[in-house]
Amino acid sequence: MGQEDLMNTAEDVADQFLRVTKQYLPHLARLCLISTFLEDGIRMWFQWNEQRDYIEATWSCGYFLATCFVLLNLIGQLGGCVLILSRNFVQYACFGLFGIIALQTVAYSILWDLKFLMRNLALGGGLLLLLAESRSEGKSMFAGVPSMGESSPKQYMQLGGRVLLVLMFMTLLHFDSNFFSILQNMVGTALIILVAIGFKTKLAALTLVVWLLAINVYFNAFWTIPAYKPMHDFLKYDFFQTTSVIGGLLLVVALGPGGVSMDEKKKEW
Numbered sequence: 001m002g003q004e005d006l007m008n009t010a011e012d013v014a015d016q017f018l019r020v021t022k023q024y025l026p027h028l029a030r031l032c033l034i035s036t037f038l039e040d041g042i043r044m045w046f047q048w049n050e051q052r053d054y055i056e057a058t059w060s061c062g063y064f065l066a067t068c069f070v071l072l073n074l075i076g077q078l079g080g081c082v083l084i085l086s087r088n089f090v091q092y093a094c095f096g097l098f099g100i101i102a103l104q105t106v107a108y109s110i111l112w113d114l115k116f117l118m119r120n121l122a123l124g125g126g127l128l129l130l131l132a133e134s135r136s137e138g139k140s141m142f143a144g145v146p147s148m149g150e151s152s153p154k155q156y157m158q159l160g161g162r163v164l165l166v167l168m169f170m171t172l173l174h175f176d177s178n179f180f181s182i183l184q185n186m187v188g189t190a191l192i193i194l195v196a197i198g199f200k201t202k203l204a205a206l207t208l209v210v211w212l213l214a215i216n217v218y219f220n221a222f223w224t225i226p227a228y229k230p231m232h233d234f235l236k237y238d239f240f241q242t243t244s245v246i247g248g249l250l251l252v253v254a255l256g257p258g259g260v261s262m263d264e265k266k267k268e269w
Contacts, residue, residue, distance in 0.1 A: 014203045018253065025254045026133065032247025033126045034081045036240040037097055041077035043233075044070050055107060069107065076100050090134040094127045101127075118167040119241055125164025126248025132157040133255055158258030159198075161248065166192035168245040169208065172215065195252065198261020205252040212249070216242040 018025070044051055048070055056066035076096050083093035101120055110116045135154040169192045173185050188211070194204035220242060222235035257263050 011200070011203050014206050017206070018202065022254075025250060029247045029250035029254055030084055030130065032243050032250060033130060034084050034097075034244070035247070036123065036237075036244040037077040037100070038081045039236070039240040041074050041081065044074040044077070058109075059107070069103075073100060073104070084130065091131055094131050094134070097127055098124060115171045118171050119245075121164050122166075122168035122245050122248070123241060125161040125167070126244055126251070128157045128161035128164065129248050129251040129255070132161065132258065133251060152259075155259035158252075158255070159260040162198065162201075162252060162257065162261075163196050165245060165248045165252070166196050168212070168242070172212075195249075195257075198257035198263050201257035201261060201263050202253050205249045209246055209249045209253065212242060212246055216246070 021028075051070045051073075052063075052066045055061065055069050056063060059066075061069075077100055080093040080097045080100070083089050101124055105111050105117065105120055110120055132154045135157070169188055173188060191204045191208050191211075194200050195208065216239055220235045220239035222232050222239055225232040225235060
């Protein structure tokens, strides 16, 4: 079997998977996407004092402002999750969660940690795709703007979302000299380039979902660490943030790459 035949077979399998899961995939994607916000909002409730004391000590902002920060994170994240899952005011919920990401990036000094910054940007990419999906359902905040065809905001949201999502995979590359790491880096890099440029997008995104799911379950198994150990919270945070990026990739699989992509341009050739 040649390389082209193998690729065609893989695409047929992916198409069959999409036909079977078409009704459920967008719902699963949204649930995965908001999982990190849901977990963090619940954590704000159960670790209220610890979070408040951390912000107060780090920024010397006083008890009141630190309490407001924790309260805003709790209400903003849980409220946004409820709105997204119920399909009400989705775009407002997405903008609110964008604000939470920006706030936490500054408050927890993520801005100076390249790995966590790239993962937060990838999370923002998932929200951009969710915004694009909400536009496709006719709930656009740009309803009064004349249609611009392939140049519409939705197309660029999908492009921006795809590009930001691949940042998550750049944090997973290992620069070791052993064969397995080199192979993993080569395959992973090829797949993220395909998703970014929108070529064989659904197949590449679905492959990345499987790859990232396996990595997430293996390396971020927080349930194997006792709850009182700091590593438990660290792995739990990593697990749900990675799950959110998986949700973003599932949206790419469900919705396609959008107009600004090689897959779309191929139809014109």
